[in-house]
Amino acid sequence: GQNIDQPTEMTATEGAIVQINCTYQTSGFNGLFWYQQHAGEAPTFLSYNVLDGLEEKGRFSSFLSRSKGYSYLLLKELQMKDSASYLCAVRLSQGGKLIFGQGTELSVKP
């Protein structure tokens, strides 16, 4: 079976840094994706890691360790608009379908 774990919810303060962890155990691996989803809206693509290491994109960074089955999404200089659900997803080796975690609901407080 496929298993992707991430915390259900997190709270952080505006201007701070927050790290959202994701661990996975899947039958294959061909990349890990992070999506942001505001309530009632479509998920939007944030980042993609297929090799070990850190990918940086503005205020967002994502890290991957394939040997540990572990990834994190780092959000810097938090803004109120960053309050959303953050979805971790693994693309299996076969085909392009994504297996999603349950999502982490992030609340940013003033």
Place this chain on the structure above:
Amino acid sequence: GAGVSQSPSNKVTEKGKDVELRCDPISGHTALYWYRQSLGQGLEFLIYFQGNSAPDKSGLPSDRFSAERTGGSVSTLTIQRTQQEDSAVYLCASSSGSNQPQHFGDGTRLSIL
């Protein structure tokens, strides 16, 4: 259009009726996916089309669910004899290839009474 377009945005129907959900992918995208998201749950893969290859139907929950993609573009997801547990948001995504990021539409919110 600029993004993935889904219709209708909301659908309310009675248990036992058939429903059709439509997805218009980003122009030129060869890969198309259907997922569903139940209240408080993660996204669940349903079906995947890539070019002219046979679709990956491994996520369809029962034989009441089917999908087709005509002309390599628009896709229709059909649910026959709907049940209350089919109530969910049905999301469509497309990508320019199976190794590229998927871009999602706004979804169809399906409510079965």
